[in-house]
Amino acid sequence: MSTGGPAGKVLVRAPDDAAVLAVARAAAATVGAELRPAATADGHALARELDRPGVLTVVSRADDVGWALVAEAGKPVLLVPAAVVRVAARLDRVLAPLDGSPAAAASLAAAEAFLGGELVVLHVFDARAVPRFWDHPAHAERAWRHEFRARWCDRPGTRLELRTGDAPDRVLEVAHEEAADVVLLGWSQCLDPGRAALVRRTVAEADVPVLLVPTDGDVP
């Protein structure tokens, strides 16, 4: 039952950063939450603040503090890349790359509060994740698409886009094509060398905010 009040809090780190503040306002408007400045500028402390009941996310620049925050966060964190050039009034158009793993799909459920608008799911075929068989361009595509949706993103109103090639390239490309307001990425919070290539590239180059959603699984 709705009480008419805010659904929770969106914390903003460095509210004097115009881009960060704009993203935070958009996030708060999207999830119907109250916008509050974070009480600390320390990444580890921010992660603990995020853990408090009612806090939905923290909005931060993708700087050292931001990376320290996301590495420990137990909830979604909105990172604002340096390349952000446009911030919508609401983050209604979400692009969510899914690699067909349970962990990646779980990121959608973990970010449920942000999925009230339009969701575009992107799956990228690359040498690591290309189907072994593709019998017929029309029937196979329909069957594969149907089954992928049934398994990983069976939400009404979801659109599935398929691309081939380098996953970070395609994510950035489709985010632009689709005029996404935010890119949602599930990740395993591991920043070891060779890991999180998609997260690093997207955060480095996206021109829209990136919602990083911690998952238990081993998302590359």
Added chain:
Amino acid sequence: MADPPARLDRTVDLVVVRAREVLDPARTRRLVAALSPARLDVVLLAGNPDDPVLAACPRPTGPGRVQLRGPDGGWARELTADGPRALAVAARVPVLDAVLADASARGIGAGLVLVVLSRRGDRALLSEGTRRCVVVAAGDRHGPLPAGTARFPGPGAVAALLSEQLGRRCRRRVPALDPDPAWTLREPDPPPERRRVVETLTTVAAGGLASRGVAEEDRDPAIAPVLAAGVYRGRGAAQALRPLPRWADLRLDPAPGATVRTLDLRTGVLLREEGSPGPGTFRSLRVASPARPGVVALRAEAAAGRLRPGRVPAAAEHGSPRGGPPRRRWATTPSGAGSAVAVAVGQRVGRDRGVRTVERVGCYAVGGPAPRLRDALDRLSRAEAAGFDALLAESRRTWAARWDDVDLRVPDDPEAQRGLRFALFTLWGLAPVPPDAELAVGARGATGPGYRGHVFWDADVFVLPALVAVAPGAARAVVRYRIARLPAARRRARAAGHDGARFPWESAQDGEEVTPHRARLRGRTLRVRTGALEEHITADVAWAAAHYAAWVHQPAFLAGPARPLLLDTARYWRSRCTVDDAGAAHLDHVIGPDEYHEDVDDDAFTNGMARWNLRAAADLLERLDPGSPEPTAWRSLAGRLVDGLTPSGRHEQFAGYDARRPLLAREVAEPPVAADLLLGRARVGASQLIKQPDVLMLHHLVPGEAGPASLVPDVEHYAPRTAHGSSLSPGISAAVLARAGRTEEALALLHTGLALDLDDLTDTTAEGLHLAAAGASVQAVVQGFLGVRVERGTLVLDPRLPAAWPRLEARFRLLGAAVRIEVDPAGVVVRTDRPLRVRLGDRAAVRVVGAGHLGPAVSGRRA
């Protein structure tokens, strides 16, 4: 303290017990008398047939059998209503092995047999063969027991066990299933993403009517639970299999948590049970009767407050039932442009203390534009009169006979063994079909809605050559489906300005072309050109008719019903070919089986199949109409049709193929790989990478049309260039590589083909089983590793086995005979139930009557 009552809490189908334990006391004797009417078999062991105690044995008064046997296996009697009848016994076969063999012939596996040990020394009755039997020790006089044997002390234990079994039968408890891992597919509660895959894998089917393994309480399954081959809805390219009213519907509250599905390939039943069995846990067992195609039956049980009868067929969607017999509900589908279906379902509710049982029997009448509701109701009445237990027993017997007749046995490769049996099981789901019926085998059969149920060349050259060895009548029906659509094929040829008949690449109810025109790939919309250009289907259809006729040795079929098919397809090629100034004939603008290369000229497979079609039609017409001028023209054209044979002795796949950019499959990714998805159509098309066998398919189907000694050079060239991006590819590649002597690679490919659905390698098994992969896998063994073919009524074989398969036994139908071929290091043995001419490799043909030892196989030789 009193002993706990002896009970198994499960149902068995045969009891083996010492005669003295049950025939002495009057009460037990009455129990024995009650077993036969309850359809429970019993084997009574006694020291000799003249043992006076046997005189007290009640004669059977029902379908349950009573046998009397010596514990040493030395004698056996079947007790009938007319008295005892001697049974043949084999020397030195332990009694329980003989009992199990006899039960197996009725579809009763060892796991359904209760062995009661009651004497010191009875342990000696047990053997390796009895390890899956339910073994208990009753009474107090038994000796040392195997570990894990249940013990029921006390004088009344045997009576209590028999009494329990009678009670379970009378109160319609759910029967058990023999959990033999070699024959069962066990699917523990699947995660959501695999649920639909498991529903597909646990389909039970007969006569082309398939019931997916959908949970009975699932009110809104994502995929239609019941489909039938050839029953479509819609018009034009939108024709698709029609979802049929469901029959296996129950209400369960609360719904089961984790359930395990077990599909028994040996008896064709699906058991579903909650993970932790207990007195009120949910269990269901269903069967699609192979003895009464269209009849389906289910029995379920759960705690009384939890299980309620399910819905009857959804009338709102499928028509309105009005009036009619009690306890029956029915529905009919609208006929529309396609076939109609009538289904009638009867339901019966029972109780066993705190357990409620529900039994549902359904009957589908399929085919024809008018729903045959009366037919469905009549057959339902007969099935209900027989009862669930009789339907189950009948089904078990039918399956036992099937597996006795047709099987592929590779005892040294359990993984392949299970895969091959699953493939055969899948093919059996298409049978039986009535005489003169037609069978539209869609790419996924009726096991799911994939490919909309459209019929491709999969049916003609992948499924049919396997099906004709399994169920020749069903294979005949596949050909009849094509014959019945000749008028549409003629219209298509005429519309393109050609003579004869051109079959559509995708076909459904009306035989018109139903291939989609567009697809999306990598975010772009693409033209789909297979409907326009993949013309080899026309020759494939003709080949299937001829292959059927040769395999069953019915030349009259080719000269009769299939004659117009063979002749009109040849007429099509005659008008379709172009002849250049030098007199060479060409087929331009086609797509071969390798769909990575579109709009090519002189595809080796298409040309080879057209050449075969022209020559086969000429052979037929010369025989039937010696004065006809057409055969001469056809032969001349066939002789001039470009074959692509290069000076190096191999075939160029199509004109200009060798000039494309060299690219091997492994340079792209480890095959199988959908290379077109990865690289894009343009890059793949500009390269030598191929999707599936093209030239090699020519070697597989019509080796006589391939250049002499071209198999090995063709395999060496094309195998490394094959991405196997089609599910059709691994099985046929395995067959061809086996013929070329590359048996280890062939076996690896066969394993891929067998795992295609079992491991959901396509990620689309949810939409149905790939019937062509099943057929290709069977072909890989029969035509590939065994080298079986038919030449003018002679069985020719040339086994080449991989090292991992020192032994192979194949049982199948051929030339009207039930044939068994056994290959092992000692040699090749052929057994047949009717005289057969057989040739091993290049040796002289011999006439085999009964069994023939043909000597050692020719192994390791390369073609």
